[in-house]
Amino acid sequence: MFLLNQNPNYRKPLDPVDAETLGVKAAEEVERYLAHRENHAPTPLHSLPALAVELGVGAIHIKDEGSRLGLGSFKALGGSYTVIRLVLEEAGRQLGRIVDIAExxxxxxxxxxSGMTFACATDGNHGRSVAQGAQLVGARAAIFVHSGVSDERVAAIARFGAQMIRAEGTYDDSVAEAARVAAEKGWIVVSDTSWPGYERIPGLVMQGYTAMVREALRQLPERPTHVFVQAGVGGVAAAVAGHLALSLGNLRPTFVVVDPARAACLFETARAGHPVKIDHGEPTVMAMLECYEPSLVAWRVLSRVADAFMTVDEEDAIAAMNCLARPVGNDPAIVAGESGGAGLAGLIRAAADPRIRVALNLDEASRVFVINTEGATDPERYTELVGMRPDAVATNAEGADA
Structure with a gap:
């Protein structure tokens, strides 16, 4: 499914709060915080020239977040950054002065x-980031996971010392349970989705993601003309689209939000013209994107700066994983998890549809930017879907680089 943005707010300026949250100054501050992280390094940007020829576009560049801060996904930028910010703010209140990241x-x-506990719900990646951030500062973490989160992903979070709590139902149910228990116990909820009255912290999580965009803009040889980014509740899509709009202005690229067809809460929100909660159906293989209600802050941004919304099917996501693992020509091999290649899957589907190509002005001169949002965060599932172990794909990539 494909839909151009018809919202009355389309192309209107961002809300002042969102403009401040996602602007250049805020992104520079995130990068300053990152400079104090021992394992921080910019993630690579890869060019896929052979795939670009195959799809009939001028260039494809993919930002590979599989190595971000040792957590395997872009989410490492959001949750841990927010935990650090909140700890420093609380320290400032208690000490009666500004407390900087250097302290x-x-x-x-x-x-x-040590007296603070941070709680969140997660499909896997966000919880890992919150838990890592809590461990880094000496705080506690309580992470809520729903029944669809694999034991392997739970173990990856627990290794940071987090208390793991299973919740019944879907991701959205675990969000509600985390908020309920946190309110009872006085814990601080660090959610990557927002609801009425709860916006600042999700905004900080999104702010963390802007560092990824700053890196990419420095790494890209030319400004992109098109960007395809996958969405769960919409946080990363809004962060990328919002920052590009604020930093590039009228030169910003055409931005396409890509949803799983089985969890298309942003697509349906765009179609309705207002936030909607969709029914829970058969689970999607794109587990990190399996969300049934959008973040209100993310929608507020995307309603203004996203140009189009589309969905991809299960086989599209799996094909994108395999495309990156077994690249055409001399393109590098890239390990992309089930959700990681969904943006690329959107590009592949758009490039194959003459109607969408025309609607997006996608042609042989287009310079497309996509993000591999996660590596193999569940290695066994990755092996099952790709037919190769992630370490074997990574070895092939290293061999090609050599």
Whole structure:
């Protein structure tokens, strides 16, 4: 399914709060925070010239978030950054002065952090980031996971010392349960989705993602003309689209939001013209994107700066994983998890549809940017879907680089 943005707010300026959250100054501050992380390094940007020829576009560049801060996904930028911000703010309140990131490991700050517990719901990646951030500052983490989260992903979060809590139902149900329990116990909810009255913290999570866009803009040889980004509740899509709009202005690229067909809450929200909660159906293989209600903050941004919304099917996502694992020509091999290649899957589907190509002005001169949002965060599932272990794909990639 494909839909151009028909919202009355389309192309209107961002809400001032969102403009401040996602602007250049905020992104520079995120990068300053990252500079204090011991394992921080910019993630690579790869060119896929052979695939570009195959799809009939001028260039394809993919930002590979599979190595981000040792967590395997872009989510590492959001949850941990927010936890650090909130700890420093609380330290500032208790100490009666501004506390900067350089003081994060001081005894005074760690003593304050030790009395704080951060909670969230997760499909896997966001919870890992919150747990890592809590461990880094000496705080506690309580992570809620629904029944669809694999044991392997649960173990990957628990290794950071987090308390793991299983919740019945879907991701959205686990969000509600995390909020309920946190309210009872006085925990701080660090959610990547927002609801009425709860917007600042999800905004900080989105703000963390802008560092990825800053890196990409420095790495790209030319400004992109088209960007395809996958969406769950919409946080990363809104962060990327919003920052590009604010930093590039009238030169910003055409931005396409890509949803799983089985969890297309943003597509249906765009079609309705307002946030909608869709029915839970058969689970999607794109587990990190299996969300049935959009983030209100993300929708507020995307209603203004997204140009189109589309869906991809299960086989599209699996084909994109395999396309990146077994590249055409001399393109590099890339390990992309089930959700990681969904943006590329959107491009592949759009490029094959003459109607969509015309609607997006997608042609042989187009320079397309996509993001591999996660590596093989569940290696066994990856092996099942690709027929190769992720380490074997990575070895092939290293061999090609050599």
């Amino acid at each position: 994060l490991r001081t005894p005074e700050v760690r003593a304050i952090a």
